[in-house]
Amino acid sequence: MSELLTVSALGLMLSLFLGLLRVVRGPSTGDRMLATQLIGTAGVGLLLLLSLLLKQTALIDVALILALLAAVAAAAFTGQQRETGDD
Amino acid sequence: MIDAMSSLLIVSGLAFYLAGSIGLLRLPDLYSRLHALTKADNLGLGLLTAGLALHAQDLFVTLKLVLIWLAVLAASAASAHLIAQHARRREKQS
């Protein structure tokens, strides 16, 4: 089981890494925000796997906060987009 | 039995994650990326949390896992909607 979790963690890290490429490349702000969201979701998954692997239950709380605040950040971003109307 | 179930869920979740991020990289425009990504990462995280929930010691942890999934679901739905709306407005303008 532990091996599977480790491999999955690596897979998620890879996914996060691919999101990274899109964040750096862009081209539009919407793309970057979307990719940041993928990084967030992958980060949440990674933290959940790490909480089992490292036997740290507190990392579930971290994942929860990360997920909630990712929603807030998305709201802040779109709120701002709504106002300025450019990107 | 539970281990096998959980492994299956986690691995399929991972597959969706990877599909989503490859889509994000390879698809040609914002719209198609948006659709690929929101489906993939929501499903991916959903399967992953389901897999991990099978290992959860108590109900509270399961509750938190469900909450995490819902939060991500809502965030991506809202932002996808707004990003798309915004992009559409720009297209109309130009």
Next chain:
Amino acid sequence: MADTLIWLVAIPLAGSIATLLLPRQATALVYVAAVATTAVAGTLLYGVGSQGPVSYEIGGWTAGLGIALRADGLSALLLMMSTLVVLAGSVYASAYFSKAAERARFWPLWLLLWTSLNALLLSGDLFNLYVTLELLGLSAVALASLGGTLAAVQAALRYLLVGLLGSMMFLAGVSLIYAGYGTLDLATLARAVEAGPVAWTALALMTAGLLLKTALFPLHFWLPPAHASAPAPVSAVLSALVVKAAFYLVLRLWLDTFADLVTPAAANLLGILGAGAILWGSWRALRTERLKLLAAYSTVAQLGYLFLFFPVLQALPPGPARDAALGGLVILALTHGFAKAGLFLAIGIIQQRSGHDRIRELDGTAQRLPASTFAIALAGVALIGLPPSGAFLGKWQLLAGSFASGQWLWILVTMAGSLLAAAYMFRVLGHAFGHQPYPQRPVTVAREEWPALILTSLAVAGLGLAGAPIWGLLEGST
């Protein structure tokens, strides 16, 4: 006795909250807090003088696990000076800010700044010092921006970014110390520290951060605009106390905690930068057209003298000559504190009354505001270093120390700096005493002019006479 240490932080902090919650009674509350703090600071100074250094372990935890506050002669003297300056500044500010809304914004931040000064001078813990540095920097910037003009906000913004960079470098040094020695307590560290990459790099980073904050040439670029565009009582405290707090930390680290690591070359580097500060600062002060900028450049120059003491102290062997030089350094720092605070307060009055601070157009100020002009003249005596001011004693010790250790360059720089200071101060006074008829009243606005007069008189007369007790207090510290 040890309790005084925590009260010195708690009273201004409590005062700040009280003024925030009760804006109508704010001025009265500030007076109460200021008088109480002054009384406690006096008690501490007396106690340190009679019983030696004191320390206080917060929460009752031993230093290391917890945080200890400590005071010796050096910190008690600087604390007394800063208390008197803030007290005078408070009286001044209650008249300077004429609108209630202005005062309501000013008082809580003013008392927070005071809290941070006292906390910094008393802290015995490296990480706690980082927090006090940030508190000092943020409250100073918030106060400096109260002027509200574009120039003030711009200067405050640059001041803040420089300050943040300085604290980050300090924090990087602190982190290295924790990695290498597993402690943050200064006294424990002083016993454990040994020459090596950790100590050298940490000291270099912390010093670089602090030099940025104390505006040592050539890192002084942010100081003149920030000090010149702040409201007068804020300028006074920024120039007299805030930069000196960072200087105090450099002194502590170099002479106390890391004393064994300091090499002559490093001390000479500080001396050379100090010499550059004296010459460059004085020259710019001579060339500037505005009185407040002149005072700010003069601060750059005066800080230079304090750094000249580093190579001198490094070269002198422990003994009476070195003690005398250290005493000279402290007296010079105290004199500058009083004189510069008084100078900025007096300039503030002139600026408010005549609507500008252009040096060329000061003619007749002596007749209109004789007390303020007299305060400027007294500050000039102290900044030039004429007898009987404390600065005379301080510079005398600097010259004696340089002579004893054969460092002729510092003697030349000190003389040149004093001549330049005389030139820029006489330029101001020459204009101020220009022809205009009849003085009406010697003191026109008591609440604003007395603080300036008292501070500058302290610098000229008080410290000149207080030499012996100061040397007595410093015995055994650093």
Next chain:
Amino acid sequence: MLTAQWLYAMTGCLIVALGLRTALLHAVLLHRLIGVNVMGAGVFLMLIAVAYRGPGVAPDPVPHALVLTGIVVAVSATALVLALARRLTGEQDNG
């Protein structure tokens, strides 16, 4: 010495240098602010790496507490910078 501790600490050093460079060189305020923040993150990474004691061993909690304090202080300073910057652009627009 632990490999992970070493790797993350070195990363911290590099991030400090990257942040410092931007904070010193960049002409635009917002970038300099982000530079200082990144530099802070580098310092924090050094501290947390120092606290790490390997898998299954409880880390040193002291640096964790210091970093928490540092994060809160950094966010306060960032907020003040942004407020001042906002006032500045407001003034320029009016005048």
Next chain:
Amino acid sequence: MNTTAVHVLDILLIISLLSLAAAALLTSDARRSVILFMAFGLVLAVAWGRLHAPDVALAEAAIGAGLSGALLLAALREQPRRALSGDAKPVRERERERTSIDVTLQLTVTLLCVAVAALLVWALAEAFDRGPQDTLAQAVSETLAASGVSNPVTAILLNFRAYDTLLELAVLLTAVLGILALGPARPGYQAAGPVFDSLVRWLVPVLILTAGYLLWVGAHAPGGAFQAGATLAAAAVVLRLAGHRTAGLPAGQTLHLVIAAGVGMFLLVGLSLLVLGRPFLGYPPAWAGGLILLIESAAMLAIAATLVLAFLGGRPQPAAGLSGEKRQC
């Protein structure tokens, strides 16, 4: 956990951190830089989790990845793009004239930064050679029982080094007073559409509940006043984004009471103990847990209010304003 796999994970994390930091710092576009910085915060939170620092990871997730980004984005919203990204053409032409100086300066500063990195590596190498410095960590674990809480990080922050935290709350108070002195809040956001409203309707209560949970759990597990305060602030930020003008903050003197609550409660407890003959902030062991929770609750409110005010950028304006909701384009 398989060590090679962990090393691969570590290296991927490190490459992500470095490339995000570099990308955020090297881009010339302000908005891009902010988004990259937010992504950097996200990855950093994962790195804290990996390094067994869940308390820090919580704070980073709430503040670093969430609120700092929201703050920066709110600042961007208001400022014209040119002013922040600074690539207007005349400037560029002016810069071309001083290119030679710039190149020298850039080279010097870059070399300086390389030197700083090298010094840090050199120093850390010596520090790691000395082996772990565990005296303080041991002292903490030996004294933990007397601290009133069982989470060592909370014990340090609110008991052993409570004085640091008191001054840190004073830093927050200073920042918020500085912000309030600078002027009124930014104009509010327009009322949002139905999708956003449905998000708000459940996100705000969940955030408030989570804040309460973090405050309570901090005594024995990762969490505490700062993480809780930041989460509470996030709830208010969402309200504000949905068009609520004051984001749930009280007005006038009540607002002052809230922002001063953290320092005030801390000082009240500390000085009361001093008057009762104990050291300043020296809690009696039997009372320590309760007093810490009391201080943390007040601190949470103050932290939340401060972060919200920072997001608003000034004192919230009463709803009767004439032009508050005017769109800024």
